[in-house]
Amino acid sequence: MTNKMIIGWPEHIFLPDLGIENIKAKVDNGARSSALHVENLRQECDGWVTFEVVTHRRKSNLRKQVRARAVKWGRVRSSTGEFADWGGILKFHALPGDLVTKGQCLATNLSIFGVKQNRLFAPGTGIVLGMTTMPAVSPGEPVFHLAVPSQTLSVLKRKFAKRRPDSLHRRIQKELATNIRVAFE
Numbered sequence: 001m002t003n004k005m006i007i008g009w010p011e012h013i014f015l016p017d018l019g020i021e022n023i024k025a026k027v028d029n030g031a032r033s034s035a036l037h038v039e040n041l042r043q044e045c046d047g048w049v050t051f052e053v054v055t056h057r058r059k060s061n062l063r064k065q066v067r068a069r070a071v072k073w074g075r076v077r078s079s080t081g082e083f084a085d086w087g088g089i090l091k092f093h094a095l096p097g098d099l100v101t102k103g104q105c106l107a108t109n110l111s112i113f114g115v116k117q118n119r120l121f122a123p124g125t126g127i128v129l130g131m132t133t134m135p136a137v138s139p140g141e142p143v144f145h146l147a148v149p150s151q152t153l154s155v156l157k158r159k160f161a162k163r164r165p166d167s168l169h170r171r172i173q174k175e176l177a178t179n180i181r182v183a184f185e
Helices: 153-161 168-175
Strands: 005-007 011-015 020-025 038-043 048-054 063-069 078-083 088-092 105-110 116-121 126-131 142-148 182-184
Antiparallel strands (some): 011 020, 048 063, 078 142, 088 105, 105 116, 126 142
């Protein structure tokens, strides 16, 4: 028996401080922050906020009313996605965490016989936030999710260049394009 905790994608988590007993979450080792799907967010004058957490992706009427102290405010400038036009098998050319430029090829969509059907290109300059882990794709399915940064690409490239090649982030980044299980001690 090992003392390691095995986590994978997705997991069910508990947020007792918010009164949420069970919610499905995507585990992302490279993330510096987390997000909840909330609606009806209201800022109160005493430094608190109220909102509804959507606790089930397909049943959006399942919600939990929450009141919490606001700790930090942030702004998401924009995000965008790239979807499959054709069904097929994907050959990926980008990984989560990669900086990509508008028009850069993210994936090639092949038929089951290995014939190139089309390619998916980055709709804008940004950072790959996530991607499908399944190589088989149907028309209209999401393939990549890109964040449009508020900083310039050159500033981000300098920050990314400072990461060591053997860092945990780099090692995990190479594995995130496949379905993996990650063990923590």
